[in-house]
Amino acid sequence: MRLSEERQIAAPTPAPGVPVRLAPAAPSLWRVIDRGGRVIGHLQALTEGSGIRYRARRFQAATRAFLELGEFWSADDAIDCIRFAR
Structure with missing residues (x-):
């Protein structure tokens, strides 16, 4: 898999x-921001x-690093994963 740079x-x-x-x-990367204005993931x-x-x-x-939560075919599933991994 690779970043989608060509399109x-x-x-x-x-x-x-x-x-x-x-x-x-x-490009192809978004911050996920909660109702309070906090960035909760990417x-x-x-x-x-x-x-x-x-x-x-x-x-x-604590580690000052990103934790990979998973890859999904649905953006909604990925967003839910970010929301509920708190």
Whole structure:
């Protein structure tokens, strides 16, 4: 898998009622921001064949590193993983 650099991927829209918003961080990378304005993780789009997978990551302050939570075929599943991994 690789970052999708050759084609621009539009930001996914969180499902209605999900209390987060996405803010661009880099091409194919978005910050996931909760209702209080805190960044709770990153959502990264990756191309795989003709499809797009979404990688969920959270920042761990104790280690000062990102924790890979998983890769999903659905942006909503990746966002839920970030939300509930707190």
